[in-house]
Amino acid sequence: MNKFATRALVALSGSAIAMTGLTVVSANAAEETGECRVVTTGTADWSVRESFNNYLEGPIANGPAYKYHGGIEVRDGVETTGTKSAREFTWPVLGSEEGEVNLGGGVHWTGHNHYNGDDESQAADNFILDLDFSNPTVKFDGNQGTLLVDYKSREFIDTKTVADFLTGTQAELATITFDAPIDLTQESVTVTGQTALTETGVDVMGTFYPEGEALAPITLNLTNEVVCDAPEEPEEPTDPEEPTDPEEPGEPSNGSSNGGILGILGILAALGGVGAVVYNYLVSTGVIAAFK
Numbered sequence: 001m002n003k004f005a006t007r008a009l010v011a012l013s014g015s016a017i018a019m020t021g022l023t024v025v026s027a028n029a030a031e032e033t034g035e036c037r038v039v040t041t042g043t044a045d046w047s048v049r050e051s052f053n054n055y056l057e058g059p060i061a062n063g064p065a066y067k068y069h070g071g072i073e074v075r076d077g078v079e080t081t082g083t084k085s086a087r088e089f090t091w092p093v094l095g096s097e098e099g100e101v102n103l104g105g106g107v108h109w110t111g112h113n114h115y116n117g118d119d120e121s122q123a124a125d126n127f128i129l130d131l132d133f134s135n136p137t138v139k140f141d142g143n144q145g146t147l148l149v150d151y152k153s154r155e156f157i158d159t160k161t162v163a164d165f166l167t168g169t170q171a172e173l174a175t176i177t178f179d180a181p182i183d184l185t186q187e188s189v190t191v192t193g194q195t196a197l198t199e200t201g202v203d204v205m206g207t208f209y210p211e212g213e214a215l216a217p218i219t220l221n222l223t224n225e226v227v228c229d230a231p232e233e234p235e236e237p238t239d240p241e242e243p244t245d246p247e248e249p250g251e252p253s254n255g256s257s258n259g260g261i262l263g264i265l266g267i268l269a270a271l272g273g274v275g276a277v278v279y280n281y282l283v284s285t286g287v288i289a290a291f292k
């Protein structure tokens with residue numbers, strides 16, 4: 001792999017993105033071709049449902065009261081504050097594709113476990129309520145959207161049966177209606193959506209909520225930047241006898257070419273919309289390519 005050590009990172013305004021005609025393309029496609037793409041970072045606030053967390057940590061499901069597991073446990077970048085109905089989860093944003101924002105991490109809820117013995121391996125088979133959500137995806141089109149999750153949830157049969165797990169990957173848990181359309185060409189996006197349980201979600205939540213029941217609202221706090229990867233250069237065969245001198249004239253140096261393209265892109269970024277036009281012109285005349 002002869003990849004540039006650094007990527008050219010250029011924060012452009014939404015109008016500059018529009019002027020350069022940049023679209024959101026997949027990371028893989030961008031790496032192969034050296035295209036630019038929008039990289040989205042940030043967080044999402046989604047507590048799933050206040051009354052569910054309240055029930056789980058209260059005297060009915062008794063989540064935190066059991067000997068094993070703490071009722072509600074988070075992992076892989078999800079952060080949580082508060083307890084019961086004040087509990088909140090903040091999910092990490094891993095990136096975006098056209099029309100979707102990908103979140104990471106997971107949350108695990110356990111309750112209704114009547115095992116009190118010393119063999120911890122037995123505890124897992126005694127939680128009648130055992131629910132896990134991970135890697136949520138927010139799909140959007142205008143101000144309508146869908147919330148997808150990987151889930152694992154024990155089916156609710158009755159109050160005595162530890163049932164088998166229902167599982168799903170990127171299953172539609174809820175529909176979303178946002179208060180504004182999501183526009184990933186804006187550097188900063190904060191948008192809240194109201195969620196409603198899907199038919200799939202009814203079984204995932206133990207059939208205690210009907211289809212259409214409101215879950216907690218979801219708020220996306222996003223930052224979008226344009227990142228350009230230089231295309232991969234073909235490996236040049238080197239003579240193992242001949243020591244290579246990075247300073248020797250004629251030897252391409254990653255440092256200087258990176259400096260060149262970073263410098264040009266940095267100036268263009270500073271110029272904003274005008275810079276975008278100049279950038280397009282340099283690409284069309286091959287000047288930018290000379291630095292790659």
Ligand code: HEM
Nearest residue numbers: 051052055060112128129131155156158159204205206208
């Ligand atoms: C021993 C087994 C279970 C018992 C005795 C039980 C009992 C209850 C009771 C009494 C309520 C009403 C709580 C309230 O009104 O405050 C409730 C609510 C609920 N249960 Fe369970 N449950 C059991 C298993 C499950 C399982 C396996 C799930 C699957 C996720 C589940 C999910 C729920 C949900 C989502 C609610 C509604 C909470 C809310 O928003 O108020 N339960 N359960």
